[in-house]
Amino acid sequence: MKRHANIVLVLAFSLLLATAGRARAGNIVGVVEPQGLRSAENILVYVVKVPTLSVDTSQARYLMDQKQLTFIPHILPVLVGARVDFPNNDEVAHNVFSLSRTKKFNLGSYKPGGSKTVVFDRPGMVDLRCDVHQEMNAYILVLKNPYFAVTDKEGRFTIPDLRSLEAQGLKGVPTLAPGKYLVKTWHEKLKTVKQKVEVPANGEASIVLNPKRGAPGVLYK
Amino acid sequence: MARHKKIMVLACAFMVIGSVAYLQRAQGNPADKDPEKASAPIAVGRAVSPYGPLADARVRLPGQDDFTLTDQQGHFTLKGPRPWHTRPMVTAGKEGWFNNGAPLGRFGLVGDISLRPVFLADDPNYRFNSPKVCFNCHSKVTRIWDKSKMAHTTANPKLLDMYYGTDAEGNPGRGEGYRLDNPRSNGNCATCHAPSAAAASRWSLDLKEVLNSPRTEWEGVSCEYCHKVRKVVPDPSTPSGAAAILERQAPRRGRSILVFGPYDDVVVPPMAASYSPLYDSGRFCSTCHSHLKRLGPGKTWDRGKIYSDDEWAGFGFENNTILPIQTTYQEWKHWQESLPAEDPNKQKNCQQCHLSWQKRLLPYENFVVDGNARRMWGTYRSPQQIRPHHFEGGTKAQLQNALAMEIEGETQGNELLLKIYISNTNGGHWVPTGEPMRSVLLLVEAHDSEDKALKLIRGSRLPDWAGVGQLGKGDYAGLPGVVFARVLADEAGNLNVPFWRASKIALDTRIRPKKTVTLEFVFALTDPEDEPTGEAILIYRPAPRSMAKAKKWPLEDIPIISKAW
Numbered sequence: 001m002k003r004h005a006n007i008v009l010v011l012a013f014s015l016l017l018a019t020a021g022r023a024r025a026g027n028i029v030g031v032v033e034p035q036g037l038r039s040a041e042n043i044l045v046y047v048v049k050v051p052t053l054s055v056d057t058s059q060a061r062y063l064m065d066q067k068q069l070t071f072i073p074h075i076l077p078v079l080v081g082a083r084v085d086f087p088n089n090d091e092v093a094h095n096v097f098s099l100s101r102t103k104k105f106n107l108g109s110y111k112p113g114g115s116k117t118v119v120f121d122r123p124g125m126v127d128l129r130c131d132v133h134q135e136m137n138a139y140i141l142v143l144k145n146p147y148f149a150v151t152d153k154e155g156r157f158t159i160p161d162l163r164s165l166e167a168q169g170l171k172g173v174p175t176l177a178p179g180k181y182l183v184k185t186w187h188e189k190l191k192t193v194k195q196k197v198e199v200p201a202n203g204e205a206s207i208v209l210n211p212k213r214g215a216p217g218v219l220y221k
Numbered sequence: 222m223a224r225h226k227k228i229m230v231l232a233c234a235f236m237v238i239g240s241v242a243y244l245q246r247a248q249g250n251p252a253d254k255d256p257e258k259a260s261a262p263i264a265v266g267r268a269v270s271p272y273g274p275l276a277d278a279r280v281r282l283p284g285q286d287d288f289t290l291t292d293q294q295g296h297f298t299l300k301g302p303r304p305w306h307t308r309p310m311v312t313a314g315k316e317g318w319f320n321n322g323a324p325l326g327r328f329g330l331v332g333d334i335s336l337r338p339v340f341l342a343d344d345p346n347y348r349f350n351s352p353k354v355c356f357n358c359h360s361k362v363t364r365i366w367d368k369s370k371m372a373h374t375t376a377n378p379k380l381l382d383m384y385y386g387t388d389a390e391g392n393p394g395r396g397e398g399y400r401l402d403n404p405r406s407n408g409n410c411a412t413c414h415a416p417s418a419a420a421a422s423r424w425s426l427d428l429k430e431v432l433n434s435p436r437t438e439w440e441g442v443s444c445e446y447c448h449k450v451r452k453v454v455p456d457p458s459t460p461s462g463a464a465a466i467l468e469r470q471a472p473r474r475g476r477s478i479l480v481f482g483p484y485d486d487v488v489v490p491p492m493a494a495s496y497s498p499l500y501d502s503g504r505f506c507s508t509c510h511s512h513l514k515r516l517g518p519g520k521t522w523d524r525g526k527i528y529s530d531d532e533w534a535g536f537g538f539e540n541n542t543i544l545p546i547q548t549t550y551q552e553w554k555h556w557q558e559s560l561p562a563e564d565p566n567k568q569k570n571c572q573q574c575h576l577s578w579q580k581r582l583l584p585y586e587n588f589v590v591d592g593n594a595r596r597m598w599g600t601y602r603s604p605q606q607i608r609p610h611h612f613e614g615g616t617k618a619q620l621q622n623a624l625a626m627e628i629e630g631e632t633q634g635n636e637l638l639l640k641i642y643i644s645n646t647n648g649g650h651w652v653p654t655g656e657p658m659r660s661v662l663l664l665v666e667a668h669d670s671e672d673k674a675l676k677l678i679r680g681s682r683l684p685d686w687a688g689v690g691q692l693g694k695g696d697y698a699g700l701p702g703v704v705f706a707r708v709l710a711d712e713a714g715n716l717n718v719p720f721w722r723a724s725k726i727a728l729d730t731r732i733r734p735k736k737t738v739t740l741e742f743v744f745a746l747t748d749p750e751d752e753p754t755g756e757a758i759l760i761y762r763p764a765p766r767s768m769a770k771a772k773k774w775p776l777e778d779i780p781i782i783s784k785a786w
Contacts (some may be wrong), residue, residue, distance in 0.1 A: 070580070091604045092585070092603075099737060100627065106565045106566070107565070125627075129625075129647060133577055134613075134618070135579060218628070221630070
């Protein structure tokens, strides 16, 4: 009986530690429940405006891969000034380009094994295409601050997404200071929704967003 | 016991040797990793013909990307990593000659590769092979072609309705019809919609004659029709201004089928294959993706209001007696010719997009033949060398990425200004292209913060032919927006007439390749402090609403893209 009690105690302590790690102060956690979409994945959730923040982006590298006639990831949020590599890991040549006003470029055709880089220096949406494979399409969303996240298959997100930021070379991004923020969504098939959120001094803010199918709005008005 | 030991030793030795051989093979040719060996000569030889040495023949190891050209004496030196096959083949091909090959010798020597000329002996009585014959070896590519529009160009229901003047239910005398206006003429539709049949007939054909024929190769643009095209030449007597020169020849050697194509390394018994650069060129498509109407003696039209001198010259037209009905080929050609040499889009051709790989066709294939044919004659190729024959165009998937749109808004006092930017991102021709009954509609709307529609005070509205009637049924006339289309008109000024009635072009607002069109719409704001919203949607429409209603064609609008501000 005593042995069982010890096990329960250890389990409870482990749970406490795990929960403490997740529920960090200054985070916005939530879930996006889209209507009219098969998957809740790949929806950008971002904080529109934050107090002035200095982030060292010199080491940041982003990757937009090309495999099996698909850009991976489908949505790539980056910070203004980001360098994005476009490796071709497919079996056929690709020609990445964009005619978006945020960033116009054309990398020309390059064979498997090749890679090219583009710097994104203005905030806004960049509609990526491949000139020879019409169905290849992805979006680079150039954002003004690092407080954004892309939803997983269940629509869940945490802002800031420190794991992704660190993987991209952005270290030392602080959690959000207590205060009121405006959070917006972006997905190419969903109407943009926005919601005000208050981040408390202790603990995290939690929200649920319900965008409907429709025309997406601009990132910044 | 001693015998067992001997067997064990032999078995171990066999396993060790086998493993080493396997590992060497799995690691590939060591020469691949050694740049010196990679550029070393691996084959030296000569291409010859019955008339002597053959210069400028393309020589390669089958399926490899790299090739070399023979010199004036027909000599070649092929460099690169030596293949691990013990006795691979070296092939040669040249336009106008049948491909051939010779085995690569032990010391890199190749015997003379003898190429025979393709004799010009087109036989109008030749009976094209049915695609079913091609299916025997090229089963996957034939299947892809069979699902394409190219395989069913004759049985296209809209074509038949426009040809006979019927509606979707087969009722006669509904809307326009070529045969209604020209009861004594079969027209020249079969030239492109049933080219095998048209090539076999000395007279123009009625489309039902073609469809009722037991000749399965007559329906659509069949495999053998295309692969019997030796040359494309200018020909003012055809609707496109170009004609395909065929070589319809019965097998001269065994049962080999004469085919022209983009491969110079196909050297297999069932095919008498001849390399042709035409199959890598947009010119190949020009025989059908161009439709010009000659207005007749003394008749002209004022093209200056519609096309710039540069565009008109780029189309290759000299005077105003030609009415361009379909100019997909000319649009691509003009675009390509206007690009500087260093432009990344230079050299892009029709085949690169319309015969490219698609996700639905994955995994990638490495062979163009299947089954037993692959085991006997298959050449391993990079997927880059293989062209799935889907000929996709005008489909939902393709249209949704042909254009891109952005929207920007700004409030100025009592006005909301919406700027719409529409780009032709992926069309190597104007969008929409082809048959002029097609159009792309832009619809724009603005609302105040209480979702009340705002009134347009500056900007264009959609014309009547965008559909007068119910909004929910695709009738958009009068709404803020723009139409992108080439609109044909007759002498009386009627719009959207079929080509045989057309005498001029009323407008051509289609979007040029890689160009962005900027449009402005100004809406009245009731409250200058309000936070209004704007929305724009692009819709592809295969036929004008009035024509679709007369023909009882269902509403087939395809939403391309929508954006909000």
